[in-house]
Amino acid sequence: xxxxxxxxxxxxxxxxxxxxxxxxxxxxxxxxxxxxxxxxxxxxxxxxxxxxxxxxxxxxxxxxxxxxxxxxxxxxxxxxxxxxxxxxxxxxxxxxxxxxxxxxxxxxxxxxxxxxxxxxxxxxxxxxxxxxxxxxxxxxxxxxxxxxxxxxxxxxxxxxxxxxxxxxxxxxxxxxxxxxxxxxxxxxxxxxxxxxxxxxxxxxxxxxxxxxxxxxxxxxxxxxxxxxxxxxxxxxxxxxxxxxxxxxxxxxxxxxxxxxxxxxxxxxxxxxxxxxxxxxxxxxxxxxxxxxxxxxxxxxxxxxxxxxxxxxxxxxxxxxxxxxxxxxxxxxxxxxxxxxxxxxxxxxxxxxxxxxxxxxxxxxxxxxxxxxxxxxxxxxxxxxxxxxxxxxxxxxxxxxxxxxxxxxxxxxxxxxxxxxxxxxxxxxxxxxxxxxxxxxxxxxxxx
Numbered sequence: 001x002x003x004x005x006x007x008x009x010x011x012x013x014x015x016x017x018x019x020x021x022x023x024x025x026x027x028x029x030x031x032x033x034x035x036x037x038x039x040x041x042x043x044x045x046x047x048x049x050x051x052x053x054x055x056x057x058x059x060x061x062x063x064x065x066x067x068x069x070x071x072x073x074x075x076x077x078x079x080x081x082x083x084x085x086x087x088x089x090x091x092x093x094x095x096x097x098x099x100x101x102x103x104x105x106x107x108x109x110x111x112x113x114x115x116x117x118x119x120x121x122x123x124x125x126x127x128x129x130x131x132x133x134x135x136x137x138x139x140x141x142x143x144x145x146x147x148x149x150x151x152x153x154x155x156x157x158x159x160x161x162x163x164x165x166x167x168x169x170x171x172x173x174x175x176x177x178x179x180x181x182x183x184x185x186x187x188x189x190x191x192x193x194x195x196x197x198x199x200x201x202x203x204x205x206x207x208x209x210x211x212x213x214x215x216x217x218x219x220x221x222x223x224x225x226x227x228x229x230x231x232x233x234x235x236x237x238x239x240x241x242x243x244x245x246x247x248x249x250x251x252x253x254x255x256x257x258x259x260x261x262x263x264x265x266x267x268x269x270x271x272x273x274x275x276x277x278x279x280x281x282x283x284x285x286x287x288x289x290x291x292x293x294x295x296x297x298x299x300x301x302x303x304x305x306x307x308x309x310x311x312x313x314x315x316x317x318x319x320x321x322x323x324x325x326x327x328x329x330x331x332x333x334x335x336x337x338x339x340x341x342x343x344x345x346x347x348x349x350x351x352x353x354x355x356x357x358x359x360x361x362x363x364x365x366x367x368x369x370x371x372x373x374x375x376x377x378x379x380x381x382x383x384x385x386x387x388x389x390x391x392x393x394x395x396x397x398x399x400x401x402x403x404x405x406x407x408x409x410x411x412x413x414x415x416x417x418x419x420x421x422x423x424x425x426x427x428x429x430x431x432x433x434x435x436x437x438x439x440x441x442x443x444x445x446x447x
Contacts, residue, residue, distance in 0.1 A: 038082040040447035045075040046440040047165045049112045054432035071114040071123075072104040075165040080447075084137045094148065095132035098166045100197075102126065113197045114165050127199040131169060140178040147171050147194070147201050152186045153221035154266070155236035155246045156315060157324040162439075164196035168317065171201055182226040190217040195317035207241060208316035209337075210382035212278035214238040217315060221246075228253040238315065240274035242281050248326060262291040262300065266326045268312065279381030283308035285337065287328035289345075296354035302328035302345040304336055304369075309376035310383050312337035329367050332398050332420040332437075334430055336369040338388050339377065343369030359404040368395040372428060387429035394424030413442045 053067035078097045084090025102115050105123040116127035133146025147169050149158045158168040172190040192202045206213045221234035234246040251263040267286035272278065284307040291300030304327060306312050312335065316322045329336040329343045336343035347365035352358075372392025377384050398420045405413040418437040424430060 034083065034085075036447060038080055038447060039445075040078070040080045041443065041445045042076065042078045043444070044442045045077070045165060046073075046438075047075065047114060048072045048436075048438040049114050050436045051112060052434045054434065068109065069111045070104070070109045071102075071112045073114050073165050074101040074103055075099065077167060084135075088138070090137040092135045092137070093132055094135065094144070094146075095130070096147070096167075096169070097128065097130040099128040100126065100165050113195070116197050116199050124199075127197075129194060129199045129201065131194075131201050140181075142176050144174045144176075145172070148174065150174070150188060150190075152176065152184070152223065153188070153219050153234055154232045154248055154326045155219045155221065155234040155244055156188070156190070156217065157326070158193075159196070159322070159324055166196045168196055168323070169194045169201065182224055184223040184225070186219075186221040186223060188219055190219075191215070193317045198317070203317045205238070206316055207238070207278055207313045207382070208322045209311050209313045209386060210278040212241055212382045214241045214277075236315075237273065240277050241272070242270050242278070242313075243273045244268055244270045244314075246326070258295050260293040262289075262293065264289040264291075264302075264328065266328070268325075268327075270308075270313065277382075278313075279310075279378055279383070281308075281310050281313075283310050283312055285312040285327065289328040291347075296351040298347075298349035298351075300345070300347040300349075300365075302347070304329040304341075304343045304345075306337055306339060306341045309339050309373075310381065311339055311341075311386070311388065313383075329369070331365070331367060331396060332418060333422040333433060333435060334367070334369075334394065334396050336367060336394075336396075338369070338372035338374070338392050338428070339383075340371050340373040341369050341392065342371045343367055359406045361402045363398070363400040363402075365398050366395070367397075369393070374427075389427040389429075392425065392427040394422065394428040394430070396420065396422045410442070413440070415440055 050070040076099045080095045082092040082094065084092045100115060102123055102125050105115055110117060110123050116124040118124055131147025133144045133148045135142055135144040149160060149167055149169055150156055151158065158170060160167050170190045171192040172188045174188040177185040190205065193205055194201045194203055204213050205217055216239045217236060219234060219236040221232065224231040228251055230250040232246060232248040236244040246268050248266040252260060254260050265288050270281055270283040272281040287302055287304035289300055289302035291298065314323060314325045329345055345365055345367045347363065350362045352360035370393045372388060373390045374388025375390050377388065398418065400416065400418045402414060402416040405411055416439040420435040422430065423432050
């Protein structure tokens with residue numbers, strides 16, 4: 001008996017499949033539009049770093065004593081920032097991909113933290129790491145969780161890559177509210193990090209100089225910005241290590257055309273908390289930096305003082321790469337942060353636009369510190385092995401030239417050359433070194 005075909009059923013199935021396909025096409029079109037509304041940008045960075053320890057410092061990475069480290073690498077960063085979905089609560093995500101390529105390195109020369117070093121001590125030929133964060137937005141409040149950079153609070157700022165090949169990131173919850181402009185509320189709970197030379201996102205958080213590990217770091221920050229005035233009031237708690245409070249302000253009024261005075265003040269107060277795994281800490285460190293910009297010239301003077309029997313310290317990652325401290329004399333090779341260290345700086349900048357070469361800039365600065373004292377550090381303190389002794393004196397000189405292409409296909413391509421020299425006496429543990437950094441960067445935008 002021949003089968004009976006129910007044409008109404010066939011028609012219904014065909015209509016359902018057609019509707020399903022149309023719905024899928026619409027959802028795909030909406031998703032494609034959503035992604036295209038986001039921002040996809042990148043940066044290529046070519047970095048050469050040469051450090052010469054003039055007193056024969058050891059290259060701990062390779063176990064040799066040659067006082068010399070030199071590496072050359074190529075880096076690539078890609079960052080995607082999605083828009084928020086419509087509705088009362090907007091949803092979105094951010095994602096990043098970083099990659100580094102070795103151009104020159106090897107045993108006896110590595111140790112700059114420019115490239116990833118494998119467990120066997122060999123430098124990786126290439127390395128990469130990716131991550132991302134989910135985000136929710138309600139009015140002017142954004143909550144994020146995942147792997148991200150922190151660029152808003154002065155008590156914990158990640159390095160965006162200017163100091164090494166690739167950016168630092170942390171794994172964190174972060175809440176930012178701008179509902180009370182000109183005040184911004186910023187809070188974060190941080191559980192791990194990624195140093196620039198690492199290929200994973202779960203690096204242990206630790207103090208830089210004490211090398212004391214901590215499981216979590218939390219901070220709260222109030223940032224004020226109105227016209228020429230910026231103010232910061234922040235506190236950070238590193239579990240069983242320290243509480244670090246920060247007060248800072250910046251003032252840049254434009255008095256008359258071509259003349260702009262500047263004023264920067266930063267102060268950190270650090271005390272041990274909980275189990276105090278790093279030992280006793282009671283430290284007040286501050287810097288004051290007035291300056292003036294007149295025409296193509298900029299001149300700045302700075303004074304910095306460490307008050308306490310332990311050095312000023314801040315957060316770092318497994319390989320020793322640091323977050324950013326907002327002190328005037330936290331510079332290329334030294335922080336001028338020894339116990340009771342007092343230091344001053346003079347800095348001069350020149351903008352060659354006045355000479356018909358827009359994009360070319362020059363900077364030179366000189367720092368000198370003295371009064372370092374290590375005799376009052378407790379023997380069981382994590383800072384005792386660093387070798388701070390009484391009578392520490394040291395100085396540093398930095399020179400930098402930078403050129404940024406102003407137009408054409410290579411617009412925003414930049415070339416930067418940095419030269420640093422540090423010298424200290426026998427009571428200054430950081431020793432003598434010369435350093436050269438050659439950096440080429442080209443930012444680009446895909447979406």
